[in-house]
Amino acid sequence: MAKIMRTERVEQKIVVQTQCDICKKLAEGDGPDGWLSLSSGHSEWGNDSVDSMDHHDVCSYACCMTAVREVFDRFGEYESLYMDVGSLDQRFLKDMLESVDGGDRG
Numbered sequence: 001m002a003k004i005m006r007t008e009r010v011e012q013k014i015v016v017q018t019q020c021d022i023c024k025k026l027a028e029g030d031g032p033d034g035w036l037s038l039s040s041g042h043s044e045w046g047n048d049s050v051d052s053m054d055h056h057d058v059c060s061y062a063c064c065m066t067a068v069r070e071v072f073d074r075f076g077e078y079e080s081l082y083m084d085v086g087s088l089d090q091r092f093l094k095d096m097l098e099s100v101d102g103g104d105r106g
């Protein structure tokens, strides 16, 4: 069996720069060194669990903490809140946030 070939050019979108969602800094490429990707959401019933799904690219520890704080401020009351920051889990992040705030957050 022979295969009949033709040549095609395919247009492709490629990431050329990444922007920090917090401080709006730009860096070359997709996922620059030292940056983190943060995904979050919750899985309660209803449409708001879809609306809760979020993704941030952050450039630094400070911007990461700001993004984590925003997620806890919006969805901290949900039992099913999840947050993936690199390999850090939600409990670790909450501890980190509380240590930064001096432990005065409820």
Ligand SMILES: [Zn+2]
Residues within 6 Å of the ligand: 020, 021, 022, 023, 024, 025, 058, 059, 060, 063
């Ligand atoms: Zn930043």
